[in-house]
Amino acid sequence: MFASNLDNIIKKAGFSSSESFSTFLSEQFSYNISKESITKYRNGTRTPDPKFIEIVLKATGEDASALFGGQQSNIKFVPIVGSASCGIPLPNSYQDIENKAFCKSEIWHSDLYAIIANGDSMIPEIDDGDEVICDPKADILSGDIVHYQINDESAIKVFFKDENIGVIEFVPFNQNGDFKTLKFRIDDDSVYIKMSKVIAINKSKMNNRQARLKAINRI
The missing domain is CATH 2.10.109.10 (Umud Fragment, subunit A)
Known part of the structure; x- marks a missing residue:
């Protein structure tokens, strides 16, 4: 389910290929990943790390439910408070209180928060x-x-x-x-x-x- 959901939200965001999505992530988010890795994530032959998932959600404007549905995710999101x-x-001086950071689910609890250094x-x-x-x-x-x-x-x-x-x-x-x-x-x-x-x-x-x-x- 995750792989097909990932493929769908990349297409929905207007990217016709893994190569174009890879270029966008590099230019807009300074996140470098090969088109081959993205393709493997999209067809389910490789599991992405949490940072890739966080970047994808930011890049496409989707939330975690669009990727995981009812499945258990190995990442959680933490509010950035300042x-x-x-x-x-x-x-x-931080203003964007709607933003979130990610962490691994095994360390997450509801009192965690994030700050920008x-x-x-x-x-x-x-x-x-x-x-x-x-x-x-x-x-x-x-x-x-x-x-x-x-x-x-x-x-x-x-x-x-x-x-x-x-x-x-x-x-x-x-x-x-x-x-x-x-x-x-x-x-x-x-x-x-x-x-x-x-x-x-x-x-x-x-x-x-x-x-x-x-x-x-x-x-």
């Missing part, structure tokens, strides 16, 4: 523009990446807790220039910190290329 700085903490202080793990899946119910330990909110500021960094001196820190991977570690006393009641653990990252193909160029000092 943006978070990977750099200097900034107010949430802004900045490059968490490269190479998180690039500017990546979709970051957060779990507000997960236990947080030193070394976990977290999305934290302090007042109206929203940012992503590595969490560290030093019980010996009573301090918690939020540490960026890249500590250059303006990318600084934030420190707070554990017993400081004047600061309210809300945290969620980062449990998955949906990478942007385009941003991965940008990160590699930065790594070799070409941009």
Whole structure:
């Protein structure tokens, strides 16, 4: 059923061939996939990964029911609720509240949410523009990446807790220039910190290329 549904929505969207659909995904979504792979997905000889499914739904304007019908899907969709700085903490500026990110069904629950990363202080793990899946119910330990909110500021960094001196820190991977570690006393009641653990990252193909160029000092 999935393969025939996929074939139908590609045709419905106006693409006469797998090649034309492959070109469209590359040009409009920076998602590179061969026409041969798309054909195998359409005839049911290969199972697509969740990222391809997410891109297809965005590209065709369909929802998951158009692909899966009553079948159980191996992906779930998570609301994108805002943006978070990977750099200097900034107010949430994300506007497209109708958008959604995907995650695997085995990690999904109804409290998950997603945010869009802004900045490059968490490269190479998180690039500017990546979709970051957060779990507000997960236990947080030193070394976990977290999305934290302090007042109206929203940012992503590595969490560290030093019980010996009573301090918690939020540490960026890249500590250059303006990318600084934030420190707070554990017993400081004047600061309210809300945290969620980062449990998955949906990478942007385009941003991965940008990160590699930065790594070799070409941009």
